[in-house]
Amino acid sequence: MMIRNAAYTTKSSLRMVSCRYFSGEPACPSVTTPIPGPKSKALMDDLNKIQSMDSVSFFVDYEKSYGNYIIDADGNTILDMFTNISSIPIGYNHPALLNAFNSESKIKQLVNRPALGVYPGVNWSQQLRDILVSAAPKGLDQVTTMMCGSCSNENAFKLMFFKYMDKQRGGRAFNDEENESCMVNLAPGTPNLAVLSFHGGFHGRTAASLSCTHSKAIHKLDIPLFQWPACDFPRYKYPLHENERENRLEDDRCLAQVEETIEAQEIKGVPVTGIIVEPIQCEGGDNIGSNYWFQQLQKICSKYDIVYHIDEVQTGGGPSGKLWAHEWFELDGPPDVVTFSKKMLTGGLYHKKELRPKQGFRIFNTWVGDPGKLILLEMLF
């Protein structure tokens, strides 16, 4: 896989990699105007008339951008260390991507976008196997595409809710009371369940995923959310090798908090059905957890028979040096669910077979992803 590692920071290593994949890449950054420059500012004023998007940093000339270098509207050549919020996996205008739609067959797949859950194309299952199953984290053999990371997480939560409630029902079919009450969002059909997440984590911005996001107030203010519990993600002392004992105590403190929370939620009547965690907290400030911490979290999930969901939306696709960051953790078997998006170009979720919903239309939406994105993703492997 040709995923570029954004951690290359010295000029020599950067040029080495550049030569390998991007001959003709600019040799170094070149900034000639303030950023945003006058052309970006004029475009901001223009965009501002039709939408409030105060988050825009500058406008980009995507025709000229190349490799790791992003060229802005004012002609500044900027080294992109962050790959467009982690979603440009092999650099700008990579020749392989520019050639991805070079056949009528692929253009037809792009423009005749199906409702994949009802009318998939004849080659869909094979594409999933060749492109997504072949990249799956070891031990996870089920995959469903989605449109983005938030949606992938929301659907992963559904798998935890289904598992938990199926166990509560002892595997029996839905009864009339459940079928009727869920139509007006009341118990027992609509149960009061929780997902456990961590302070500092980011998992998206739709209501359920935002309920698990705890990185910045501006994302959350004014929006009604589920009152699901959040626990501490460990905060270590550095250098790690000089603070092993203290950091282990920090891991154990945080792990104890997770167990206490699971038990408290049970008593409160809002049981925890699963844990969602990032392998590296990114939006919350680049916080790492030890292998021990991730291993013990998995043991806690086993102990309470809840779902271990690793959110690799930001870390999946190679930036950690492995295709899936959790592969560093030497876990005792795979997590139950791994979600992805960004560098993988399509959203989606991998999961264990035992989490398959028993009925149709439970993990479903109009498009269930976009085959056009798999055509691009195929170029990365």
Added chain:
Amino acid sequence: MMIRNAAYTTKSSLRMVSCRYFSGEPACPSVTTPIPGPKSKALMDDLNKIQSMDSVSFFVDYEKSYGNYIIDADGNTILDMFTNISSIPIGYNHPALLNAFNSESKIKQLVNRPALGVYPGVNWSQQLRDILVSAAPKGLDQVTTMMCGSCSNENAFKLMFFKYMDKQRGGRAFNDEENESCMVNLAPGTPNLAVLSFHGGFHGRTAASLSCTHSKAIHKLDIPLFQWPACDFPRYKYPLHENERENRLEDDRCLAQVEETIEAQEIKGVPVTGIIVEPIQCEGGDNIGSNYWFQQLQKICSKYDIVYHIDEVQTGGGPSGKLWAHEWFELDGPPDVVTFSKKMLTGGLYHKKELRPKQGFRIFNTWVGDPGKLILLEMLF
């Protein structure tokens, strides 16, 4: 706009339209195997190994499908009355769409997909104007793209929450208590607010949009949701012209229920911040509301200063005979928000300028849509 009207059912009218846009379209359906046929069944078995997707009807040969005709894996030629869950706006393999990516410039836009909220391309604002603003419902001059209908609705809800809470605060900035409490999903930063929806409606499957969906139990069972109120969508007696008096009483009964619900929610401490309604209930069983009903709903929203949100995800893009179905309703000014997706190829929301969020990063996500979809959409206008 060349949107095809799926209501053409007679052979002669269908052929007439076919000749106009799709010379070479099959003259009539031709079914030679049971559906799903043996090839579809084999593909279902194969897909079933890697995902639970019991919703699949049959597999489709998208290379051979043409115009209004979908050709399945077994060679059956089927008249597609439902345009792939309303998301194939001008038929399969339309020549205009096949030619949409015929320049290097457009391929570059497709493969260098930006984080539009931070690093939009230099032509993004112009594309939004040319393609989406030019198609906007009259009176709505703000537009933001999203990935799908669910996500569009979730973000429209955010606009109603922001408006409501900004009014509660009298326009002042957030205080420390709000900033801190929202990080753990507690009031006052995370308020308890509601969206009012209607029985039979469908608005998507992420947590907030699913809370407003009331069409089928299988979509909702086991998933925790917000206990937001649902009211009756009118159910008329037919033929309409013979039952005018009774149907007006039905409208008034439903409208009174809406007002009572808004007042009851206020007392309950979970105020209604807006109403979401489809111009035609589709997934809930093709239910229509009168112009009077939609006009009065708008008056109720004005009276209580809440947001009138018309969800045109299923109806937008032409299938009603107007580009936006609510244009039939002779409303006293535009609704406050109109969401779209499916036939529009990209998700998104149009809204009034007064609903613009005051700060950046409030309506935001990694991609904020996909410029590649606008290149296709441009072919429809």
